Amino acid sequence: MVRLTQRYYRSLYEIAAVVNSAGTHENVLNTIVETVAKALDVKGCTLMLLTPDRKDLLQAATYGLSDRYVRKGPLSADKSIPQVLKGEPVAILNATEDERVQYRERAKREGITSMLSAPVLFRKDVVGVIRVYTAKQHDFTADEVYFVQAVANLGAIASENARRLEQCFTEVDKLEEERRQFVRFLSVVAHDLQSPLVATQSLLSYILDGYTGEITEGQKDLMQRGTRRIDELLTLITDLLDIPRIAAGQLEREMAELSLNEVVKQAVEGSDNVAQKKGIVLKVELPESSPKIYASKRRLQQVLDNLISNAINYTREGMVLVRVKEYDNEIAIEIMDTGIGILPGELPRVFDEFFRGSNVGKKGTGLGLSISKRIIEAHGGKIWTESPCPETGKGSKFTFTLPQMRTLGTEAKAE
Amino acid sequence: MKQRPKILLVDDDVDLVKVMSGALESKAYEVIVAYNGQEGLEKARKEKPDLVVLDILMPVADGFTFADQFRKDPSLTKIPVLALTSFSESLGQPFPFEVSEYIVKPIKPKDLVAKVEEFLKKAGVEQ
Numbered sequence: 001m002v003r004l005t006q007r008y009y010r011s012l013y014e015i016a017a018v019v020n021s022a023g024t025h026e027n028v029l030n031t032i033v034e035t036v037a038k039a040l041d042v043k044g045c046t047l048m049l050l051t052p053d054r055k056d057l058l059q060a061a062t063y064g065l066s067d068r069y070v071r072k073g074p075l076s077a078d079k080s081i082p083q084v085l086k087g088e089p090v091a092i093l094n095a096t097e098d099e100r101v102q103y104r105e106r107a108k109r110e111g112i113t114s115m116l117s118a119p120v121l122f123r124k125d126v127v128g129v130i131r132v133y134t135a136k137q138h139d140f141t142a143d144e145v146y147f148v149q150a151v152a153n154l155g156a157i158a159s160e161n162a163r164r165l166e167q168c169f170t171e172v173d174k175l176e177e178e179r180r181q182f183v184r185f186l187s188v189v190a191h192d193l194q195s196p197l198v199a200t201q202s203l204l205s206y207i208l209d210g211y212t213g214e215i216t217e218g219q220k221d222l223m224q225r226g227t228r229r230i231d232e233l234l235t236l237i238t239d240l241l242d243i244p245r246i247a248a249g250q251l252e253r254e255m256a257e258l259s260l261n262e263v264v265k266q267a268v269e270g271s272d273n274v275a276q277k278k279g280i281v282l283k284v285e286l287p288e289s290s291p292k293i294y295a296s297k298r299r300l301q302q303v304l305d306n307l308i309s310n311a312i313n314y315t316r317e318g319m320v321l322v323r324v325k326e327y328d329n330e331i332a333i334e335i336m337d338t339g340i341g342i343l344p345g346e347l348p349r350v351f352d353e354f355f356r357g358s359n360v361g362k363k364g365t366g367l368g369l370s371i372s373k374r375i376i377e378a379h380g381g382k383i384w385t386e387s388p389c390p391e392t393g394k395g396s397k398f399t400f401t402l403p404q405m406r407t408l409g410t411e412a413k414a415e
Numbered sequence: 416m417k418q419r420p421k422i423l424l425v426d427d428d429v430d431l432v433k434v435m436s437g438a439l440e441s442k443a444y445e446v447i448v449a450y451n452g453q454e455g456l457e458k459a460r461k462e463k464p465d466l467v468v469l470d471i472l473m474p475v476a477d478g479f480t481f482a483d484q485f486r487k488d489p490s491l492t493k494i495p496v497l498a499l500t501s502f503s504e505s506l507g508q509p510f511p512f513e514v515s516e517y518i519v520k521p522i523k524p525k526d527l528v529a530k531v532e533e534f535l536k537k538a539g540v541e542q
Binding site: 191194195197198199200201202203205206209211234 | 428430431434435437438441472501520521522523524525
């Protein structure tokens with residue numbers, strides 16, 4: 001008696017372990033039937049699961065029985081099955097004679113004497129049948145019946161969970177492939193949209209630069225207007241196509257170790273002329289030693305250009321300050337201006353697609369900030385705005401952070 | 416008699432080719448034109464230009480294939496290549512093959528001519 005209990009506990013432990021494992025659901029079920037057969041010291045064990053329409057029982061796992069016996073015919077032919085499917089275990093003392101058993105001859109040839117059929121439950125529904133076969137005649141005890149059912153139900157949970165997980169992985173793989181195809185498609189679209197515009201720019205330049213002869217001031221003006229409109233459209237196309245590209249994780253390929261000070265200096269120098277023309281002072285404050293970051297140089301420049309040019313555009317007079325501050329886990333880059341600021345009601349929407357403040361003109365696509373936000377977030381940072389700037393009481397302040405290289409895992413550096 | 420410098424222009428866009436060759440010819444360069452990679456290679460072998468202006472973004476990676484074959488051909492590999500590229504490509508990854516220089520589209524024909532002049536001077540090709 002004690003030996004029996006020990007074996008049961010041991011088996012339950014083993015089955016719980018495999019149910020808890022990362023194995024496929026076939027592995028789990030095969031382990032279960034084998035463990036049951038060995039625990040009860042019987043000839044064999046089979047697990048069958050109902051098809052989704054509940055009309056057929058399909059074999060899911062078997063142990064200890066010959067192929068020939070297993071493939072003899074549908075189990076549903078057995079008259080005991082309907083009872084089992086209602087939730088009642090059925091024990092048959094002599095399968096070679098009991099008329100509830102359909103294939104008595106086959107059972108005899110296989111060396112089977114007694115059989116126990118128990119329902120397999122998943123969340124109160126009967127989803128299958130587990131059957132235990134003995135060689136010698138055996139009167140199954142209540143404990144044995146409980147044991148078999150307990151194991152079968154564990155098996156059902158494992159099987160169902162594993163099956164669902166596999167489904168998820170397949171879905172995810174499929175979605176990721178679709179996303180990759182979409183990004184490839186976007187590249188083609190980008191090229192096809194941009195080509196005619198690029199060609200048109202060159203055609204207009206050709207005329208404007210005098211290659212077709214003298215042009216009047218009037219003609220020059222109109223062609224320059226056309227060129228500007230095309231420029232805007234080219235920018236809009238690039239911006240629009242950037243959004244799904246960034247979302248699809250394309251940025252990772254562009255990332256490398258960078259020296260932040262250089263990137264910031266370049267961005268500021270790029271806007272020097274425009275600031276000077278407007279009579280705005282453009283200042284930059286950098287830490288003594290340049291912080292090292294892991295980022296895409298071109299995307300970082302994109303964000304800085306966006307924020308600095310916004311600051312300059314929306315400032316009539318005064319100053320634009322770009323400041324880099326280093327903290328333990330991150331680096332903050334601040335862009336402050338003494339400009340017209342952002343209306344308090346509109347502050348939360350500033351990073352929305354196509355948002356344009358109601359106190360500004362119609363220039364630009366309205367996508368700059370939303371793209372900047374996506375870029376910064378793809379780098380593991382945050383971006384936000386305050387208006388008026390807390391330090392000066394006027395204008396706006398945009399801040400974005402980038403993680404310090406040391407806070408990124410070693411995976412980043414290994415790439 | 417000194418020969419005019421020969422420029423091979425490889426680009427699939429007929430309008431771009433029209434204005435680029437027009438601008439180059441106005442500077443008395445001889446311009447040979449090809450509209451795809453295959454044609455470009457044939458003409459390069461036949462004409463042995465002093466400089467190749469290549470659109471690397473021609474469809475079906477034609478530009479890259481051209482450049483790759485070009486570099487592998489001993490009779491062509493010494494010829495400098497000026498690559499035409501789009502803004503996004505120029506700041507992204509480095510070119511997978513060796514170009515001498517690149518220009519970012521959209522191009523002003525005037526700027527192309529200036530670049531070509533600069534190039535030929537550096538390469539010691541006299542006008």
